[in-house]
Amino acid sequence: MAKLNQPTTSGRKSAQRKTGRRHPLATLALIAIGLGLTGGVYAVATSTSSASAETATASQQQIDDGQKLFEANCATCHGMNAVGTTVGPSLIGVGAAAVDFQVGTGRMPMASSGPQAQEKTPQFTQAQTDLLAAYIASLAPGPGVPAEQYTDGKGDAAAGAELFRINCAMCHNVAGAGGALTEGKYAPPLKGVTPVHIYEAMLTGPQNMPVFNDRNITPTQKADIITYLTFLEKNPSPGGFALGDLGPVAEGLFLWIFGLGSIVGLAVWITAKSN
Template sequence: MTASTVTRRRHPAVLFALLVVALVAVGGVYSLVSSGGRATADTRPYTAQDVTAGDRLFKANCSTCHGQQAEGTSAGPSLVGVGAAAVDFQVGTGRMPLAGPAVQAKRNSHVAFSDEQIRQMGAYVDSLGPGPGIPDEKYASGIGGDVARGGEIYRVNCAMCHNFAGSGGALTRGKFAPPLHGIEGKHIYEAMLTGPQSMPVFDDANLDPEAKRDVIAYLHWLDKNENPGGHSLGNLGPVADGFFLWLLAVPLMIGAAVWLGRKAA
């Protein structure tokens, strides 16, 4: 073996090329492993007609705030990369279109669009950049979830804002964590997945689909749970209990004591 051959084999460019190949290989393996447990891809494929129809709906109803190409304006954020899940959550819960300027969009029982129109707008927004898809019903329904495990996950990650019983609570600067009673499982999953407004994002790397299903199962169990100890007073904690005691219970007890004292005299 000649000296020139050894020199070619030890050339720095060869080492650099090997390093690049190794990084690409590691990245590919990581992608496959990390995406294996995800369950957020929409099982309903979008067609070109869906995207075109969604584009028309978006421009007619959303572009004033979000821009003609959803690039965002001073009145609304960019929607590039938020995915169909964010559209389904915001529009499907009646939060969007926003009725007027506000610190936080509120859930509205009136939904302005049909399910098909929401799907089409989601298809258009999804076409602008990759983002979370509509969750699989297998996980979003909460059916088959572990209620006890879901309650533990909820108390660790959610109760500090949404209250231990899902009754909601106040945040800073006029914002609030909404109550979670009677919410469709799909929208709970989408909220965890997209992190609307002040809520942090719990993607599948933080809480896998099974964990999200357990949380949904727990919240649906709370909807059915009765209070054998009496009226819950909204499950708002010591504040509601204190108001009840000082405004109703204490005056009643004082009134009863005065009445009994006069009767005895």
């Protein structure tokens, strides 16, 4: 009888298997935890990559003052709530950087319709521009005005030159002199443009320019490009007369007209002298 009461070996193994079996919802729980961790890491990485272009949170008073300025000067084209109209695009999500660039360079408000907005003397002070930017930034998340550390011109000029040649020179010319595009549009010259506006242009892609967000060109790389353009502006052409920095076409035309013209003129003078 004592032997009959003892559990068999197969019974012990079966009990072990039952106690060691995972709950049917364990797999779903693991998947949920994995997705949660992945989302958290992505959120941290995204906020870190865009942290270079964030500004301090504006006060409600600044937002209210910016809204008044907007309704008085911008709502005709962009709508009372900045949602856009048939003559102006929506500004939801463009961020403070786009406002600071467009208004700070005088492109907005536009003087007249055309292929693209012309740069002109700004109609708003920097303080008023900041208020408009604060209001637009309060409507939806968007790129912010860059931190000073990325616009002080203390980056790597050599690395910036390489990045500029790869990403920007086909439109703006390797020396930043600008160039013509199609349908009456153009890439403006970059000399005399403030570093902040150059950074904002890369970040927001105004007019026909593509958007170079922080995943395409990092904030440090943007700072290097700005350093290269600052170097060009501070250092004259080592070859002498730059001819507008327009490249070999302008140089060839100069040689053809003045060089060949001088030779022809000299030949005529020599012939006339001998006669």
